[in-house]
Amino acid sequence: MGKPGQNISADDLVMMSPLFSVLADEARSAVVKRAKPLSLEAGDPLYARGDPSDRYFGILKGRLRLSVDSADGKTVALNQADTGEWFGELGLFEGGTRLVDATAVEPTDLLCLSRTDVLGFAMSEPAMFMPIVELLGARIQLVGELLQETVFHDVTFRLAKRLLVLADKHGLPADQGVLIELHLPQEELGQMVGATREAVGRQLSIWKKKGWIDVSYGKITILNRAPLMQIIVSAQGGADDVSDF
Missing domain, CATH: 1.10.10.10 (Winged helix-like DNA-binding domain superfamily/Winged helix DNA-binding domain)
Structure with a gap:
């Protein structure tokens, strides 16, 4: 993972993805070529709860807050995504919608892959199957832990x-x-x-x-x-x- 203010290369970022790190060099190069750059300023929204879950994101530089708004209007930050991390995979494989808001905390540069591209790589690269299963399982476990800590701990x-x-x-x-x-x-x-x-x-x-x-x-x-x-x-x-x- 990168440090705040550090910018990493697209090749290194793709290598850091739990989905793409298992691929051969040629396949990872294809991922880099398909990825689109995106830049946000501090406070800019990347997506909102209810938006289509149609892209997978990696952070070249910067930081984003993943949050929800409570019934009384308060923002609760569930997690944050930092330089070198990937996020947004939940919903990609079943065509759902975003469950949280994603907002840039500081100037942020990203790579994004469309749902179509991610599914295309998954279909053509059997090595991605187990990382997908493990990643989705880890995300579900994380949600459960968050709920438990909110309910049972001060x-x-x-x-x-x-x-x-x-x-x-x-x-x-x-x-x-x-x-x-x-x-x-x-x-x-x-x-x-x-x-x-x-x-x-x-x-x-x-x-x-x-x-x-x-x-x-x-x-x-x-x-x-x-x-x-x-x-x-x-x-x-x-x-x-x-x-x-």
């Missing part, structure tokens, strides 16, 4: 887990810990964990006073990972897992 758990996931994906060694190399306003963090900006701010202040984190100008540094991990382990009954959600 904002303290969700925020601790999200910070550790972000540190693992975007962390850089700092003088006193690990700097999350993303600008993270409290409102955006709140959307990520299904909480208000005020609730997130209160919890961050508590952890900052305890010396677990540092917060400065929208950047967060993890100073002491252990107590954040302990929050997660205790809530999960001892399961030591901070995989992405």
Whole structure:
């Protein structure tokens, strides 16, 4: 996966796709040739819930938020897609519609493949069968985990887990810990964990006073990972897992 601000090549991005990495060089080159470039500015929508699920996207540079709006109008960020990642495959194989909104968090360059192209490659390349099954299964499991965490765990758990996931994906060694190399306003963090900006701010202040984190100008540094991990382990009954959600 790329770092924020890094731009990767189309060839490397196709190689990173769980669907296309199993293909021979010639077949991957064909995928690159069929892919279309697309650029978004921060705040631009890529697609909305209910739109046709007719394209598969990879990120050359940038970041997108995958979210839904709750009944009371609040935006809940279910996940984010970062440089080097692919998304949008749910619905491709049964012709459905988008279940979430996708919005650029920062200037973002993408590659997109049409549903017709993806299905065409899948039909002609048997090696793609198992990656497709595994990817769809993983996505379904992810949705189940998100629902479980929202129902059974409080904002303290969700925020601790999200910070550790972000540190693992975007962390850089700092003088006193690990700097999350993303600008993270409290409102955006709140959307990520299904909480208000005020609730997130209160919890961050508590952890900052305890010396677990540092917060400065929208950047967060993890100073002491252990107590954040302990929050997660205790809530999960001892399961030591901070995989992405």
